[in-house]
Amino acid sequence: MSDIPLSAAPSAAQHWKRHSPLQSALRTGITVVIVAAVVWSLRTIEIIPEFLYDAPAQTMDLFARMWPLDWAFFPTDIFPALIETINIAALGTVLAIVMALPLSFLAARNVTRSPVARWIAQFLFVSSRSVNSLIWALLFVAIFGPGALAGVLSIAFRSIGFVGRLFGEAVEDAHPGPVEALTAAGAGTMSVLVKGYWPQVQPAFWSIVLLRWDINVRESAVLGLVGAGGIGVALDAAISNLYWDQAGLVLLTIFGVVWISEFVTSRVRARII
Amino acid sequence: MSRPALHRQAFPPNRGKQAILSALIVYLVYAVLALDVSMARIVTGIGNAAHFFDRMFPPNTDPSKLALIWDGMKQSLQIAILSTVVGLSLSLPIGLISARNIAPAWLGGPARVLVMICRSFHPLIVAILFVKAVGFGVLAGALALVVATVGFVAKLFAEIVEEISPKQVEAVRATGASTLSVLLIGVLPQVLPRFAGLSAYQLDSNLRNSTIVGIVGGGGIGAMLFTASQRFDYDVVLTIILIIIATIMTLEFVTARIRKILL
Numbered sequence: 001m002s003d004i005p006l007s008a009a010p011s012a013a014q015h016w017k018r019h020s021p022l023q024s025a026l027r028t029g030i031t032v033v034i035v036a037a038v039v040w041s042l043r044t045i046e047i048i049p050e051f052l053y054d055a056p057a058q059t060m061d062l063f064a065r066m067w068p069l070d071w072a073f074f075p076t077d078i079f080p081a082l083i084e085t086i087n088i089a090a091l092g093t094v095l096a097i098v099m100a101l102p103l104s105f106l107a108a109r110n111v112t113r114s115p116v117a118r119w120i121a122q123f124l125f126v127s128s129r130s131v132n133s134l135i136w137a138l139l140f141v142a143i144f145g146p147g148a149l150a151g152v153l154s155i156a157f158r159s160i161g162f163v164g165r166l167f168g169e170a171v172e173d174a175h176p177g178p179v180e181a182l183t184a185a186g187a188g189t190m191s192v193l194v195k196g197y198w199p200q201v202q203p204a205f206w207s208i209v210l211l212r213w214d215i216n217v218r219e220s221a222v223l224g225l226v227g228a229g230g231i232g233v234a235l236d237a238a239i240s241n242l243y244w245d246q247a248g249l250v251l252l253t254i255f256g257v258v259w260i261s262e263f264v265t266s267r268v269r270a271r272i273i
Numbered sequence: 274m275s276r277p278a279l280h281r282q283a284f285p286p287n288r289g290k291q292a293i294l295s296a297l298i299v300y301l302v303y304a305v306l307a308l309d310v311s312m313a314r315i316v317t318g319i320g321n322a323a324h325f326f327d328r329m330f331p332p333n334t335d336p337s338k339l340a341l342i343w344d345g346m347k348q349s350l351q352i353a354i355l356s357t358v359v360g361l362s363l364s365l366p367i368g369l370i371s372a373r374n375i376a377p378a379w380l381g382g383p384a385r386v387l388v389m390i391c392r393s394f395h396p397l398i399v400a401i402l403f404v405k406a407v408g409f410g411v412l413a414g415a416l417a418l419v420v421a422t423v424g425f426v427a428k429l430f431a432e433i434v435e436e437i438s439p440k441q442v443e444a445v446r447a448t449g450a451s452t453l454s455v456l457l458i459g460v461l462p463q464v465l466p467r468f469a470g471l472s473a474y475q476l477d478s479n480l481r482n483s484t485i486v487g488i489v490g491g492g493g494i495g496a497m498l499f500t501a502s503q504r505f506d507y508d509v510v511l512t513i514i515l516i517i518i519a520t521i522m523t524l525e526f527v528t529a530r531i532r533k534i535l536l
Binding site for chain 1: 301304305309314315318322325350351352358393394395397401402405406407408410411412415482485489495499502505507510514517518522531534
């Protein structure tokens, strides 16, 4: 793995090279492309110098306006919105599991023999992951109107790909022994899934769910910016009205919730895995 | 002497687990009720959906619109590239410093706190703050994604560095090498391949997020998407989403190939 020559005193006949000519040409090519991409991005980015000189003052102004925090805002607006955010994250995660579990068995090579079915499941996962949850939220707000329902659905649809792909990989890694034993004993498909695969993939399942729930708590906090319910609505209102003391309190609340959810997930993970 | 049980249960029920699961179910029922969704709303929603898809198809392929969309997408790509490059060059040192086996606690502690703060907020929220600080535009979005990159890459990179084999580090140190040489020869060769993997992942992730920072004024295609959806131009929305998906899939394919060549 290193570039150090293997022989202590390389002779002319022994000249070690790590890469073949094709490989080094490809590597040079990639480096050139990356540098070109960065230069291209730098040349077209618009930086308005006046705004940049102003930035430290603006940042100070931001914090000055946030302080003191408007605590009266907490019981009336933030707390209900916070509960809604947590509910959105939980329901979205559960809904995603319900939809992703059958699909991930469909995507696993050792469970599903039909390549077409596997391909369909993979396609659904990729489409779910390629669309950001905010974009899913825009779509669901258009269909169901603003509110928590759109939030739950967008969290769920964004999570299907994540949960499904990772859980499908866990199923593929399952040991075939118990499954073959059950099949040999004449067990039905359902029994094979529940008694053969499930005990093996259960730890992976809980760890994936916890990971996604943790991500979903963060995401559901911003869904309100496009009208999909939760604490983001309070944030959006505070910022639109330029009530930075309220916005600061919302940010502090989100920080606290994210910190607690990270603490909870790490504790639970240590317990069950 | 206790009497041997005649009917020992093979799998005794786990009361604690049952209690937790029941509590979870009770909570979920409460959460569903708290959503306050009536059947009527869902029925209207499904009716709306038909109308919505009707307006969405066919996607808008007006050349002037396409040119505008491509402009926005280009900006998103630039945000993604710049934020990844800057974010990665910050994450490498910050990640090294936060690894417990590399840096002393007085240096590592603050670095870990910094990384944790970067991780705590969704890029969109960070973007709001940067829009206030440096004004509307690409720069605010790119800075927000730099923060997101540091939060993710530096944390995972630190964990990777904590898992390295100490033998090579000790061997290099035993030759009397300076701290910098120990890092360059003993530590980095062990972790760089995985850092490259993280970088490729983060580029994809930054591209996904660079398509939404525009919603709060951070530049890129997001602004156009948000406006189009608020103006009910759903055919434009569909075109934008399709272009976003195509770009993301292409980039994912390219980064996967590049990883194969480089590693």
